[in-house]
Amino acid sequence: MDATHRIACQENLFNPLTSMGMQVSGILVISHFFHLLLKGLGQPGPIAQIFAGLVLGPTGLSNIPLVNRFFYQSTGADFYEIFGLFCRIIFMFLIGLETDIPYVRRNNVVVVTAIAFGGAIIGMIFGLATSAFLHHELEVQGQKTMFVAIIVLLLAYTASPVVIRLAAELKFDTSDIGRLAIISSLIIEMTCLAIFNLVLAIHANKVYKYGIYCVLLDVVIIFINKYLADWFNKRDNNQKYLKNTELFVILSLVIGSAMYVEWASFNSIVSCFAIGLMFPKRGKAARTLIHKLNFSVHNFILPIYFGYIGFQFNGRFLNSWNNVLIVVIMVLLSIGCKISGTLIVCRYLKIPLNKGVLLGFIMNLKGHADLLFIGSSSKILMTWSPRSYNLLLISIVINTIISGPVVALLMRKQENLLGNIHTELEIHDPDKEELRMLACVYGPRPLSAILSLVSALSGSQKAPITPYLMQLIELLPKRRTNVSYHELEADELSDDEDYGGNDALEINEAVDNFTSETKILVRVTKAVSSIATLYEDVCNSAEDLRVSIILLPFHKHQRIDGKMDIGKEGIRTTNQKVLRHAPCSVGIIVSRGIDGVPGFLQLLGSDTVQHMATLFFGGPDDREAIAWSRRIAAHPRVNLTVIRFLPASSSSNVRNSQIDDSSDEDDGMFVKLSRLEKGNDVNEIDNAFLSEFYNRYVTSGQVGYVEKYVNNAAQTAAALKDIGDMYSLFIVGKGGRGNSPLTTGICDWEECPELGTIGDFLASSDFNINGSVLVVQQHRHAKKDALDD
Known part of the structure; x- marks a missing residue:
């Protein structure tokens, strides 16, 4: 010196x-x-x-x-x-x-x-x-x-x-x-x-x-x-x-x-x-x-x-x-x-x-x-x-x-070589590969559900996870200049950063508490843009951060009486654009529960085991939903069940195969599944994926497996109502399964097409259930669009 x-x-x-x-x-x-x-x-x-x-x-x-x-x-x-x-x-x-x-x-x-x-x-x-x-x-x-x-x-x-x-x-x-x-x-x-x-x-x-x-x-x-x-x-x-x-x-x-x-x-x-x-x-x-x-x-x-x-x-x-x-x-x-x-x-x-x-x-x-x-x-x-x-x-x-x-x-x-290769979880190994995810919120209301889902996706926390939380802030039009400061509306005021206000304070406090409790470090970012271009910030950030999934909040929230109340229409517009342009898989979380409180929030601060279900009808989005479920099933306080919906005509094939399957219960179930697939000419990719999942997770007792046989959409709706109060979270694929007779016409009309047929039905005000809904869309590769949609 x-x-x-x-x-x-x-x-x-x-x-x-x-x-x-x-x-x-x-x-x-x-x-x-x-x-x-x-x-x-x-x-x-x-x-x-x-x-x-x-x-x-x-x-x-x-x-x-x-x-x-x-x-x-x-x-x-x-x-x-x-x-x-x-x-x-x-x-x-x-x-x-x-x-x-x-x-x-x-x-x-x-x-x-x-x-x-x-x-x-x-x-x-x-x-x-x-x-x-x-x-x-x-x-x-x-x-x-x-x-x-x-x-x-x-x-x-x-x-x-x-x-x-x-x-x-x-x-x-x-x-x-x-x-x-x-x-x-x-x-x-x-x-x-x-x-x-x-x-x-x-x-x-x-x-x-x-x-x-x-x-x-x-x-x-x-x-x-x-x-x-x-x-x-x-x-x-x-x-x-x-x-x-x-x-x-x-x-x-x-x-x-x-x-x-x-x-x-x-x-x-x-x-x-x-x-x-x-x-x-x-x-x-x-x-x-x-x-x-x-x-x-x-x-x-x-x-x-x-x-x-x-x-x-x-x-x-x-x-x-x-x-x-x-x-x-x-x-x-x-x-x-x-x-x-x-x-x-x-x-x-x-x-x-x-x-x-x-x-x-x-x-x-x-x-x-x-x-x-x-x-x-x-x-x-x-x-x-x-x-x-x-x-x-x-x-x-x-x-x-x-x-x-x-x-x-x-x-x-070498831009293509260094790009994000983990754009979907279907090809992930949940026990080895890092999960990078970007969760988006507009305010503190859906934050508890988002953080609970982050905790669930962390699994046993032995698998690496890197979560990012982005606060989406609408860039308001130019302030009025012909009024006094005290006459400005509340949403025209701002804090020391000009954007975010008290919402940013509540978000940061919730993230700090979450990190302190779970030891999962969440990196908080912010995007300020007009509502028409917010989706670009989300997609660009997802690409730069090389995340595998994007989590979005639903534009509706549940009232105390169980009905779904519409929030900002701009949130729905942003969700739709993100689903179209996302460089990876996307999930939309619909928070529902008893008295408007999602049940699976008890993952945070409680030792209660939460029962969750993944609904499988077939298609790439449903396979992605299963892939998300693989990580969630590893959480010590989650009891996950995969429910597969199949045509009722398939049940006779299952009964005929039971005689040959009596030697070993686990092997028998696997053989039944294999024969069932062959007998119904289902998509071979779905069959291979579900068989591998069954052999690895169901036979080991980590995940439950149930088959429901229905003939049409009305029976599918009835089956969903029967299990509506049994689970605190339903995970379902958005679509991509074609004109399936099990789901076509399940509602008179689709109120929210961005959720898909089943997701829209579960999130509707007429279907009052106690479980929240996670709707998953697999990354739409250019070569797959024609096949999946």
Whole structure:
């Protein structure tokens, strides 16, 4: 922290601060121009910001003497160092805060670690092999061991902030390969920084003294933050976010601990990341930090961070073929080591070649920590010349400039490969594959039913689940300007975010309570749009988040007398459009129950076992309903029964087969099912799917199975009325089963076609049942539309 002391002793603080402010402003303005220019070419924001730094730096405008004297004042470097320190503290704390620990745990540790260290180990080997040559060519005198360590770290390092930002810009951060790259980059970055801190500590003989103090301080801050967050979350339930003073207390602890680590001559990046990683992820505290820090980090800190990388590029040192050769060697070594090491690991792990090449270029992205390596070591290696420092720095910048566009190009060519492949649950393995879901609400009324369904779909919670909750807010027409403020209607008023009002407060409070009770972390987002385009926000978010299912609330709600009351018609319009354009399966939940309270809500806060039923008539939507039921059946407080409706004429086939099926009850039921299918010429896909489901779940006793034989729609309606009070939730497919005589004409007219024939019948006011209804529609692939509809 010598820079702080030198700044405090300056007689004139204005000029360095002015030059730094102008430099930051110039980077932001020029990067915005480059972003608009390069966005059409598919290049991400970080590349535009690096180019902005190149234009403003000594290779560009700073070649003008007047600009150079203004930007490169003798005292300016200290201000940049302090400013960079605070930027690193904030965004590394935020990265740790947003890191999904459950996802990291769910991933194969061997795979993630192998990808992380594959290219790094090859880089270390070649770094050791070429360090003697580079030491001689760069004319570095003395401290050869430190120089070798720096070269090895430069070739092994991957900048996780660059990877995270690039993945977010190119929208592959939620894909399997994107999250694999992000986790791997975090592992290798933290490892390199830990080794670097150890090297510094050994050199300064501070391993046992200040090193232990820094570790103990981080542990203390982590525990303090845990109790502070719990205390702040319980205070003042009428507030959506923490107060500024409470936020200041948390950030002060983080910044204070980081500055102590820096004062002890260590690097604080690992410390800040660890504190953010261990910060409690639920409640107002985490939500406030993410909400407040995200805007400043992504709109100011990171653009300056990337711009500063380019600003350090000094092309004047490429004035000889010898210097160019050294830069080319470093760039080729870095790219070659990362790609070759990653490909070796991917071949061993049987990852496709194209994904391996993409991962290799992603892992070659460099960043600000590289500058810290050579910057900190230059203070130790006083014999480092400006030439050696700048040539290594140029190689770092060129690496990122090459890898960033290459990643963007590969992403465009492999867009289909990296798209969402889990668009329906029928092909999911509920015991192994992660379920990503997007639930939508307009207000707090359907939230209990939605969260209860999220809890049910979590199954035994051993299978991975990542739920998102999106509050849909209608963008109101322009406010009236010819009335006083107190004359505005309630829905024209808004809270500090302009949109959401008290509904957002109730939603956040309910989600916090749900997370505290079930330990399922729900990520809350918001969409503000006109009612005509809200469906686009839902479908785009579902595609970006790569979810498998979308949950929507029904536009009606049940009154105390059991009748269904119509809410906003715009909700129904949005549901219909989402059903038509959704990139995955969709479910609409109709909340019904005794006295208007859905019975299956008792999944939350009760040990009562809930009886649920899945109705199967045949078709892709009914198969998808069964697929949803597989996860729900794994919940410890759910007793699920699959009820299959069949033509009554099939019952004679079943009776005739009973004589041959008396040897074993389970095998007999399976044979009866098989013979029944063959005898009635039902859709073969339905038969195969239901047989596999029966063999896996029914014979094991996890799910009940019942067959109901009816001749026509009237008998189907009567059968549904008989079981109307037996179950707290009915799961049924929307349609896609053709003109089945068992369902055609079950109602005089369909009041809500978006629910399908059976769903509309169960949700009608004339059919007063105690169970809620979940209507499921399977993802409509283009090639299946003609067959299914």
